[in-house]
Amino acid sequence: MSAYRRAMPSTWWLRNRAYFLFMVRELTSVPIAVYLILLLLMVRKLAAGQEAYEAYLRFLATPGMVAFHLLALAAALFHAATWINITPKVLVVRVGEHRVPPALVAGVNYAAWIVVSLLIAWIVMRG
Amino acid sequence: MPQPTITLNIFRYRPEQDQEPGFQTYEVPYRRDWVVLDAINYIKDTLDGSLSYRWSCRMGICGSCGMMINGVPKLSCATFLKEYYPAPVRVEPLANFPVERDLVIVLDDFMQKLTSIKPWIIPKEAKLLSAGEYRQTPAELARYKQFSMCINCMLCYAACPVYGLEPRFLGPAAIALAQRYNLDSRDQGRSQRQEVLATEEGIWDCTLVGECTTVCPAHVDPAGAIQQAKLATALDWVKGVLMPWGKR
Amino acid sequence: MTAGAHDIVIIGGGGAGLRAAIAAAEADPRLDIAIVSKVYPMRSHTVSAEGGAGAVIKPNDSLEDHIHDTISGSDWLADQDAVELFVNEAPAEMIQMEHWGCPWSREPDGSVAVRPFGGMTIERTWFAADKTGFHMLHTLFQTSLRYPSIKRYDEWFATRLLVVDGRCQGLMAIEVRTGALQLIAARAVILCTGGAGRVFPFTTNAAISTGDGMALAYQAGAPLKDMEFVQYHPTGLPGTGILITEAARGEGGILVNKDGYRYLQDYGMGPPDPWPRLRAMELGPRDRLSQAFVKESEKGRTIQGPHGEVVHLDVRHLGEKKIDAKIPFVRELARNYIGIDPVYEPIPVRPVVHYMMGGVHTDVHGATPVPGLYAAGEVACVNINGANRLGSNSLPELLVFGARAGKTAAAFARKSPAPDRAALTAQGSDEERRIARDFLRKDGGTERIATLRTEMNQAMEAGCGIYRDETSLRETVDRLARLRQRFPHIHLDDRSRTFNTELVAALELEFLLDVAEAVAHSALARTESRGSHQRTDHPKRDDERFLKHTLAYRTGASPRIDYLDVVITRWPPAERVYGR
Numbered sequence: 038m039s040a041y042r043r044a045m046p047s048t049w050w051l052r053n054r055a056y057f058l059f060m061v062r063e064l065t066s067v068p069i070a071v072y073l074i075l076l077l078l079m080v081r082k083l084a085a086g087q088e089a090y091e092a093y094l095r096f097l098a099t100p101g102m103v104a105f106h107l108l109a110l111a112a113a114l115f116h117a118a119t120w121i122n123i124t125p126k127v128l129v130v131r132v133g134e135h136r137v138p139p140a141l142v143a144g145v146n147y148a149a150w151i152v153v154s155l156l157i158a159w160i161v162m163r164g
Numbered sequence: 165m166p167q168p169t170i171t172l173n174i175f176r177y178r179p180e181q182d183q184e185p186g187f188q189t190y191e192v193p194y195r196r197d198w199v200v201l202d203a204i205n206y207i208k209d210t211l212d213g214s215l216s217y218r219w220s221c222r223m224g225i226c227g228s229c230g231m232m233i234n235g236v237p238k239l240s241c242a243t244f245l246k247e248y249y250p251a252p253v254r255v256e257p258l259a260n261f262p263v264e265r266d267l268v269i270v271l272d273d274f275m276q277k278l279t280s281i282k283p284w285i286i287p288k289e290a291k292l293l294s295a296g297e298y299r300q301t302p303a304e305l306a307r308y309k310q311f312s313m314c315i316n317c318m319l320c321y322a323a324c325p326v327y328g329l330e331p332r333f334l335g336p337a338a339i340a341l342a343q344r345y346n347l348d349s350r351d352q353g354r355s356q357r358q359e360v361l362a363t364e365e366g367i368w369d370c371t372l373v374g375e376c377t378t379v380c381p382a383h384v385d386p387a388g389a390i391q392q393a394k395l396a397t398a399l400d401w402v403k404g405v406l407m408p409w410g411k412r
Numbered sequence: 413m414t415a416g417a418h419d420i421v422i423i424g425g426g427g428a429g430l431r432a433a434i435a436a437a438e439a440d441p442r443l444d445i446a447i448v449s450k451v452y453p454m455r456s457h458t459v460s461a462e463g464g465a466g467a468v469i470k471p472n473d474s475l476e477d478h479i480h481d482t483i484s485g486s487d488w489l490a491d492q493d494a495v496e497l498f499v500n501e502a503p504a505e506m507i508q509m510e511h512w513g514c515p516w517s518r519e520p521d522g523s524v525a526v527r528p529f530g531g532m533t534i535e536r537t538w539f540a541a542d543k544t545g546f547h548m549l550h551t552l553f554q555t556s557l558r559y560p561s562i563k564r565y566d567e568w569f570a571t572r573l574l575v576v577d578g579r580c581q582g583l584m585a586i587e588v589r590t591g592a593l594q595l596i597a598a599r600a601v602i603l604c605t606g607g608a609g610r611v612f613p614f615t616t617n618a619a620i621s622t623g624d625g626m627a628l629a630y631q632a633g634a635p636l637k638d639m640e641f642v643q644y645h646p647t648g649l650p651g652t653g654i655l656i657t658e659a660a661r662g663e664g665g666i667l668v669n670k671d672g673y674r675y676l677q678d679y680g681m682g683p684p685d686p687w688p689r690l691r692a693m694e695l696g697p698r699d700r701l702s703q704a705f706v707k708e709s710e711k712g713r714t715i716q717g718p719h720g721e722v723v724h725l726d727v728r729h730l731g732e733k734k735i736d737a738k739i740p741f742v743r744e745l746a747r748n749y750i751g752i753d754p755v756y757e758p759i760p761v762r763p764v765v766h767y768m769m770g771g772v773h774t775d776v777h778g779a780t781p782v783p784g785l786y787a788a789g790e791v792a793c794v795n796i797n798g799a800n801r802l803g804s805n806s807l808p809e810l811l812v813f814g815a816r817a818g819k820t821a822a823a824f825a826r827k828s829p830a831p832d833r834a835a836l837t838a839q840g841s842d843e844e845r846r847i848a849r850d851f852l853r854k855d856g857g858t859e860r861i862a863t864l865r866t867e868m869n870q871a872m873e874a875g876c877g878i879y880r881d882e883t884s885l886r887e888t889v890d891r892l893a894r895l896r897q898r899f900p901h902i903h904l905d906d907r908s909r910t911f912n913t914e915l916v917a918a919l920e921l922e923f924l925l926d927v928a929e930a931v932a933h934s935a936l937a938r939t940e941s942r943g944s945h946q947r948t949d950h951p952k953r954d955d956e957r958f959l960k961h962t963l964a965y966r967t968g969a970s971p972r973i974d975y976l977d978v979v980i981t982r983w984p985p986a987e988r989v990y991g992r
Contacts, residue, residue, distance in 0.1 A: 039179035039910060040262035040270050045328040052235065056325060059373045123372060126388040127395050134306045180908045197651060197718075197750075209862030213905035213914040218451075220618040223654045223745060225546055226455045242748060264589060265911035271452065275566070283554040285513040296469075297510040299522030305515060312515050312547065316454045341554075348513060 062119050065112035072109040121146045170194040170245055171252035172203055174215065177263050185263065187254075188212075194249055201229055201240040204255070204267075217267035224381055227317035231267055232256040237322035237379045258322040260331075274318055277334055280360050281342040286353030304349040311344035311389050313382040320376035320386050326369055333369040334360065336376035336386030343389040346396075362397045370394075413840055414833075415594035418446040418563070419825040420818075421583065422602045423570045423625060425449035426456030427545070427810035428789025428817075429604030430552040431505075432778075435818030436825075437559040443822055448565040448585055448596065450620065450916070453553045457606050457618045458810065461545020462657035462741060463529065464537035465807035467502035470526060473534045475499050482805060483983050485531040485697050486769075486798020487943035487953065489638065489961070491979040494776045494794045498805075498812050505811035506538055514551040515540050527738070528662040528690055529804045531697040531990070535662075535690070537804040542659050542741040548807060565596070569916050570624065571847065573601065573632040573785065574839045580632060580784035581831035584843040588916065591909025593847055595840040597833065599825035600784050602817050603629055603772060607790040608927045610920075612765040612877075613869035616648050616655035625791040627923035629772040630930065634780040635963040635974070637793040639770035639927070640935035640945045643801055644878055646701035648764030650719035654749055656742055656761055658803040661694040663738050665727040667701070668758070669713040675723070679704040681991045696990045699800040699944040702763035706878050717760050724758035731755075763878065767806060769797040769944065770934070773963060773976075778817025784824065788817035795961060798978075799943020850900065851915055857903025861917050864902070868895055868921075868928055876932050881949040885936040889970075892928050899925060930964040930971055937973045938962055955985050 050060040075097070082093040096102065124146050125139030169191045177185035190211055192203045201219055208215050218228040222241045229240045234254050245253065261269035291298060320336035327333045342361055346354040361367055370390045377387040420436050422429045425447045436445050449456070468478050478499045483490050510516055510524065517525045517539050528535040540547035556562055568585040571593070575581070582597040605625030609617025630636050646667070647656040661667075664687070669675045674693065677684045681696040681704075688695065705723060708714050714721040727735060727742070732755045735743055746752045746759050771793035778786045789810045796809060868891075875888030899922065906914040940954035941947050960975040 040264050041177050041185055042262045049325055049328065055375050055378065056373065063371070123391065126385070127391040129392060131303065131306065134302045178908060179910050210860070213861065216911045216913045220451060220455050220620050221460050222618065222652065223460065224748070225543070226459050226618065228451065228455045268911050279557050284558045285511070291511065293504050293507050293511065297507055297524050300518055301522045302518050302520060305518055309515060350513065
């Protein structure tokens with residue numbers, strides 16, 4: 038057929054803000070995955086004994102690692118925020134004819150997130 | 165005072181004479197209450213009758229006139245020149261579709277997908293016409309109403325990068341329409357539609373970019389429809405595992 | 413050159429066409445049915461209908477009332493036998509739509525809701541918010557996908573009906589994608605191509621409402637009936653002509669002039685209170701409301717706007733909640749197209765051409781006088797709408813007569829012999845030559861399509877509008893004749909084949925000229941005033957001479973006008989009374 042097919046360039050995600058932020062959101066999985074590996078390594082080093090563990094902690098304190106962890110934190114926060122913002126789309130709560138406002142659904146999720154984070158932080162800091 | 169004008173750069177493709185598409189520039193009178201479609205009609209009527217495009221209702225309900233306007237999928241009958249004036253306006257056919265000619269895209273894929281999701285009532289209970297209407301409360305109507313508003317303009321397909329990269333993806337409008345019937349209290353065809361929906365090329369290809377909802381002129385929220393379908397399908401699976409004796 | 417042969421071919425994929433296809437498919441699943449439409453079916457003009465569809469289902473209503481409302485609304489030009497069966501069959505059709513999934517708005521108890529509409533004694537208009545036509549069209553289209561015996565030719569433009577041995581046996585159509593002109597043979601053809609609002613400059617109608625089926629039938633020898641009756645909808649947006657539904661008045665909206673005065677009370681539709689009140693004031697019939705606008709304009713009491721004179725449709729007193737629940741599309745259209753939020757400001761409106769009461773002459777079964785040729789919907793004239801159609805009667809009309817035409821055509825197709833391929837092919841070749849000669853291969857044309865179209869529009873608006881007289885009509889008739897002579901000199905920029913929409917526009921203009929001619933000549937011949945046909949030189953209704961339908965037959969020159977008696981059963985002609 039004579040129809041013309043326009044190819045989608047590999048730079049399609051630079052075309053607009055929404056696409057770009059979408060890619061960033063998806064790419065947050067990379068720093069988070071790396072962080073998990075580092076966390077698992079830490080557990081292994083802990084099992085390997087005091088010296089190994091403390092050497093690892095010194096490694097984590099290097100500027101490069103601190104920078105990475107800040108990046109991973111930003112990624113995790115961004116991912117959590119975009120995820121929570123999406124929940125009202127998935128969880129449609131109806132009261133009769135009317136829908137519970139999306140902002141309320143998201144708000145409840147944010148509140149729950151903060152409460153659980155504070156709880157975990159308290160547990161971790163105590164010990 | 166000379167009449168103000170605005171420049172339109174329009175995608176042209178004439179298969180009988182062009183190997184490759186190109187752009188043609190037109191200077192059109194600028195009027196504050198004109199939409200892009202008015203400018204295109206002016207071009208066809210007075211400057212260049214060879215420009216081909218689709219349009220009909222000019223009031224945003226028929227879904228014919230979707231185009232990329234400065235790279236964004238829009239209805240040309242609902243997009244005002246004043247949003248862009250005095251800058252030039254670039255008009256192209258909807259992205260992610262093959263181009264038949266100028267601003268006219270090939271709809272065959274969409275029409276086939278629309279049909280594949282069985283967009284009709286598969287009734288829960290048979291009822292004679294003489295027995296009157298099925299009862300459906302305003303709350304039951306509200307459950308699917310939003311998803312019934314789709315005008316089939318395909319701006320969502322043009323906005324969806326997944327559809328652009330993977331043409332087999334069922335797509336936002338088709339899935340939203342399937343949900344419209346799945347959520348209709350009179351229908352019980354969900355399990356039949358799942359054969360097409362709960363597949364890789366169905367709901368699972370969607371990575372929730374969300375642009376479909378952003379561009380939808382009828383406020384259908386297809387992204388919402390797809391995520392709801394995912395949740396429902398996942399719950400089906402959980403139920404199937406936990407309670408395998410349940411009839412589905 | 414032959415694309416296909418089918419038992420039934422339906423030209424037009426809107427409400428009537430889809431309903432006819434489904435009816436034929438259900439009547440006999442072995443029949444091979446095709447829908448030929450110049451647009452994808454979801455784009456058909458049915459999609460723009462807003463307010464609702466009337467049918468009797470509530471206990472406080474009666475079939476007699478609906479029948480009488482329709483007959484009096486028609487200024488007694490409607491065929492009463494047709495109206496009776498229309499009103500009787502409408503409720504079942506509407507329930508069928510509901511069974512097929514149409515999302516009708518509901519009462520709290522889950523039953524279908526109804527609202528008041530112009531000219532109706534009791535509220536009986538079913539509605540799906542204010543996008544009733546949209547929901548009906550999508551319901552019908554999606555339901556039609558269930559029937560494997562219905563095949564579609566999407567974006568095929570019918571150019572000519574083929575009549576062999578006095579019987580319609582097929583058509584020629586351009587496959588717009590490729591530009592190929594092809595023959596489609598049929599045992600029966602049903603025209604469901606809608607109206608012809610684009611004959612006039614300001615219309616609620618979409619670009620595609622170019623009277624194709626009317627012209628096709630006219631050229632094939634079927635008469636066009638009651639063409640002079642053109643409905644002006646009282647509330648269109650100025651400039652664009654976009655429709656603001658009668659439902660806005662059904663929900664309680666009022667019309668005021670520049671002094672904020674509800675002027676309709678001066679024209680036999682008062683008293684203004686209590687309001688809302690059925691069949692009174694803003695819920696009067698459309699012809700009277702549009703005529704009142706013209707009279708107000710003559711008195712200098714309309715409001716000057718950037719697009720000419722308007723009056724104000726005020727719905728502010730309904731409140732935001734009711735507006736968003738009952739007429740949300742009205743709010744959206746006003747905000748998008750004229751930047752006014754009807755919750756806070758009145759909407760400027762004026763009468764615009766909306767509906768053709770006239771059309772291809774059919775009987776109550778949808779059959780035209782040409783064997784094998786049927787018609788249903790706005791393209792047809794049964795005649796249930798007479799000289800003025802009541803709002804919310806045209807959507808059920810699509811269903812009732814679409815279904816009837818489908819069933820009648822199915823019965824005819826089963827009995828009729830196969831189409832005569834040789835004769836059809838010969839006519840097809842003629843048509844191919846005509847299109848190539850007159851449009852595609854022609855050099856040296858001097859007239860642009862848009863120029864001729866605009867002049868036709870202006871001639872019709874000037875001489876054949878809401879008020880007409882002999883002088884203005886003769887002027888229009890002459891101008892149309894001159895346009896006819898200029899048409900062969902048309903010039904196309906686009907001579908290509910692939911998706912040539914300029915060729916389609918030229919063919920549509922040719923159809924429009926045929927329709928315009930039928931309208932103007934029929935109006936000239938009717939020397940009385942009735943419903944939407946108002947002659948300032950003959951201001952009274954004349955039942956003695958004109959309780960008849962006008963029939964216009966195509967000739968080489970001006971149409972031949974003939975008359976057919978109106979069928980009166982139980983409602984002798986009386987005065988139309990509104991207000992009290």
